[in-house]
Amino acid sequence: MLMLTGEYEHTVDGKGRLFVTNKLRSQIDSEEYGSDFYLVLGANGILCLYPEKCFKKIALAGAPGTAAPDEAVAFERLSFALASKVELDRQGRLLLGDKIRRRARLSDSITLVGARDHIEVWNTEDWEQYLADNLAQYQQQMMQARKSVLQNESRELDL
Template sequence: MFIGQFQHSLDQKGRLIIPSKFREALGQNFVLTKGLDGCLFVYPRDEWAELELKLKTLPFTQKDARAFIRFFFAGATEVEMDKQGRILIPPQLREHARIEKDVVIIGVSNRVEIWSQEQWEAYSAKAAESYEDIAETLDLGI
């Protein structure tokens, strides 16, 4: 399970240090892809395989299903952590998430999300305004 929030910066080569708390659960090789809401999603190999099975059940005859699957898989890449716990984020994924230098890495249960600090702060501020209302409509019982 991935939880927590961490701040890091990209180096000049576009490499990002993965927080040590996430490294073991991610493993040496994992999948990085375009996420939703302007971030990147990071999946351990086993979680990626489960997600792939779910996406395969979507009806390819539906235009929205085809579009989502194309977007999701075309934006995916396998990454490998180096000995310092860094990954290289490809330019097209940095562009998608508007990542230039400062990054926020968050744990979201079965995946990790990578956000540009600006994007995360804007999203987080907006979501915080309705956090309690959202919880109420979801009837989480917490």
């Protein structure tokens, strides 16, 4: 299972290229997940960089089973229209076109966020605001998750 983690601040250079840190790239086994990437406008308008095989699983899964036929068509259409197969250059840079930067509301100051099976590309100010808005809830959820793990481990020891 892919577990991309961390947050890394970068800037978009004058040619529109974004450096994808080796600290994230090295977490991806190219044999297992492919060596190419898909750049996708994802949930909440966040730009996402998916390893090839992770994106294919999502795109080919289609809309949720409860979706109406017209929603399924829209999901399929937009999943492929808003995705671009991209390659990183030898320095680990990715070209971000003006259209995708505009749609994702990206400035020159970018934060890359490891998000399990993909990398999210955030405008740094938006990422900081997201953290401020959600950190307290996350801390509560982490406390509950840790409590659950400890309880399960305690039960296993009692067996």
